[in-house]
Amino acid sequence: MIDKLVPSLTAAMAGIEDGATVLVAGFGAGIPDTLLRGLLAQGARDLTLVVNAAASEEGPVSDLMAAGRVRKVVCSFVRAASTATKLHREGRLEIEMVPQGTLAERIRAGGAGIPGFYTPTAADTVLAEGRETRVIGGKLCLLEHAIEADVALVDAWEADRWGNLTHRATARNFNPVMAMAGRLTIVQTRHVVPLGTIPPQHVHTAGVFVDRVLHVPEGEAA
């Protein structure tokens, strides 16, 4: 019988190794904050985080970086005052800036078995310097590579024991594509529902992409 539910945050985070690449979903909403705190407690270091924004001075992504656990962050957005920028200036953090759409597509490509693709995005900018471009259909395009990751940290609204997920409103954002691209996809969910509760045509992230599900009821930090 397939049962992806895990009993504790410790069990959810078990086995993440030093040097792992970790996808961190969320965009204002849908951030797997409990799992991020679990990662801090779990102890893995030399991490590469792939996350839309490293723009904050506080919160769990900032905490991981401030604790010296992150070697590199791949993101679309940093601020002058953010922890990422501060560490980068001190030479303690590598930052790779990626346009947000390219970031989402590289992650989807990682999940979909597309090792590389061409996009006009950023092809005519400094981000393309020293990189491979080609003209396709009259448009200058930049070669981008898939992002596959050791771990994906994902937030959900509902989950069943097969790992089928729904995401509430705009808490969907990066969650479905990051779930696809993690070799180990760990989910925190507000609600656990019996198999069959989510109608087949309304599943947002299919259980095939999910490895572990942790129940984190609203208002609890697990």
Added chain:
Amino acid sequence: MIDKLVPSLTAAMAGIEDGATVLVAGFGAGIPDTLLRGLLAQGARDLTLVVNAAASEEGPVSDLMAAGRVRKVVCSFVRAASTATKLHREGRLEIEMVPQGTLAERIRAGGAGIPGFYTPTAADTVLAEGRETRVIGGKLCLLEHAIEADVALVDAWEADRWGNLTHRATARNFNPVMAMAGRLTIVQTRHVVPLGTIPPQHVHTAGVFVDRVLHVPEGEAA
């Protein structure tokens, strides 16, 4: 006010030009059969059809080919007895064979603004002969180009006046990605529902991809 509903099959098919590339959705279910008959009546010729299977001796895709209206078919599947094969032997039809997953991905790429991508699929087969390959991450990959089309013919279960669609069960198949990739996307729908009837989180194909909606109630040929 946005109202994509059209009053007749003739109105639905208006303006399709000779030489057009036409995406034809469906896979056993979800075939836009009424629109295909409309295309036959409409008269455009020298068409390129992109359709999963050209495996039949009858039905609307076969009828279009038999009427001499199709120059080329792009598909993953032909049979010895099919109309496509017969016409191809007579030198009257070009056939481009594409693996089904690559076909779906090329169409999605067309809709998503990805002019090209690399895939291991078919990289080591005769389909790759004379084409560009490269090794990415240790895997031999084949360069594939997006399929953008002048027209997409799409089937739906429900549609509203913005063109938001749901697809019933496996009638979904190619319909959402073909809707994305058509410059003119024409939909036949079993049910027309008031705006707001389809919950935002349950829309399968967003109206932004849809240009015209024709109501074809179950059992009617329009």
Added chain:
Amino acid sequence: MIEARDRLGIARRIAQDIPDGWFVNLGIGMPTAVSDYIPADREVIFHAENGVIGIGPAPAPEDADPYLVNAGVQPITLRTGAALVHHADSFAIARGGHLDLCVLGAFQVAETGDLANWAHGLSEPTKQIGGAMDLAVGAKRVWVAMEHGTRGGEPRLLPRCTYPLTARGVVRRIYTDLAVIDVTDAGFTVIEMVPGLDFDTLQSRTGATLRRG
């Protein structure tokens, strides 16, 4: 006296030019306010990068749903007819040419339509690429909403951008506190000035040659 537009005035002016039925993405900052000024008889659908198609009016603070935000992470509502998609599908919309219009803020625009809106320089610590590069190359047309000059009085409309580019040759029209200016093959063409402003004064505040529209 020059009746310069304030930020909301610029947003209001842009809203006038968006026809019924367009599908539009509004950038963070000044552009976001455009949706508040669409005339009631027009149905314009607004997109956000985080997967919203059909943004409605901002909620009262007490009605804000933390699960429902726009690309600026501000609370929003959904319109009747809205749809929600994931981030890759949302950018498939943006990059696939499905947006009729994207309105972006900018630091600089060149007379060739080049857009610079993500950094003042490569050594600058603030790097806010976000979705702008994707939107700029993917939308059918890009309009810019910005102040005509910087607070320090430096011009933002230039022969060439000095800041790192977001995209090359994409801007079609610029709405500033002083004017509405088209980017044409011949360069900047003034199609409207605010009351009290004359062409020579506008030219003096602009870093590139203006043409009369």
Added chain:
Amino acid sequence: MIEARDRLGIARRIAQDIPDGWFVNLGIGMPTAVSDYIPADREVIFHAENGVIGIGPAPAPEDADPYLVNAGVQPITLRTGAALVHHADSFAIARGGHLDLCVLGAFQVAETGDLANWAHGLSEPTKQIGGAMDLAVGAKRVWVAMEHGTRGGEPRLLPRCTYPLTARGVVRRIYTDLAVIDVTDAGFTVIEMVPGLDFDTLQSRTGATLRRG
């Protein structure tokens, strides 16, 4: 007497080897029947290229829903817990390495694991690529279900395929009417023969050298 397996017998034999919890795609034809023989105490989830995750038992003819078919366009049911996706997402599953197993039919398999299952030759009018090329390179492992030889007595297990390839070096295991054979770095290794069959007889019906497992 050699107790050769019939087509359903091959499917039944394959089903025994699929562990609890695997996520599996079954090709058209002989492989499709595998799902009927999964032991009741194992939960195995079946995928179809047209966007089904969690295929259930075939319906009674009178209960068939024309909107619900598998990749062979046969009527199916959905299991409790099933999910539906569109065609590109379905192949993202297949190509992205998310299938534990794909069971495919074949015309020929080479001792290097090369698979030929879509055409007898390039001039042949029947070309049934379908999703096999995508599944063959994308699944974590590929097993083949086929007759050991052709109806004309020609071997299907060969040093090299003579038919056009579906994919190179992908087949891990072959289930035939006569044997179960692993494809290893050393070539074909027999891990099981049907009752009444001896190794030399099996070798005589095989086009490449067999090793004893």
